[in-house]
Amino acid sequence: MAVTDAAVLTPGVGHIFTNTTLGAKWTLAQLNTYASAGTIPADWNDIGHTDLDTILAFQTDGGDTTTKGSWQNPSLKTVVTTQAVDSLVFNAEQILDDDVLTMYHGGGDNSTTAGEFAWPDVASAQERAFMLVMLDGTEPLGLAVPKASILRSDAPSFDPADFVKLPLKVTILQQSGMKRAYWINDALGSAAT
DSSP: OOOOGGGOOOOOEEEEEEESSTTOOOOHHHHHHHHHHOOOOTTOEEOOOBOSTTOOEEEEEOOOEEEEOOSSOTTOEEEESSOOEEEEEEEEOOOSOHHHHHHHHTSOBSSSSTTOOBOOSSOOOEEEEEEEEEEETTEEEEEEEEEEEEEEOSOOBOOTTSOOBEEEEEEEOOOTTSOSOEEEOTTOSGGGO
């Protein structure tokens, strides 16, 4: 690996998108078109404003390992004993948004009475395809997750000097026939080398 100045990226601006079609993901061409022209692929919804102070945090549950050895070599091999489950957490700030409230509350009813959003009796994680786009000027980096479950990660935050924050947790799941997640950028993959 060489020192490559062009391989670093500052995520100056970011957008988070969801799609109710599981298995959907952006292509490299769609990511580049979004970076240059702002065109969002069909059926993808921008979840809107998110917290600038704590942009997002990656988390991992599991992924435990143990080292196995033999009489001849006491540290012969590292074995993964539990697979890692990856997630990311961010604060949505568009509380006046039915879709954000649906993801936060694990369902809900926004169609029965005008001007109301009814919490569900029983919450369930909302499964969606998920796309994170980070822009360093016009240089994009995408994180595509074909299947994710989205649900609140904590209580809402109320501060009279700040926006209301709804903490959302996006857990990366496995979509049949696909990888769990994909980093997307012109410089990545074997075709880029």
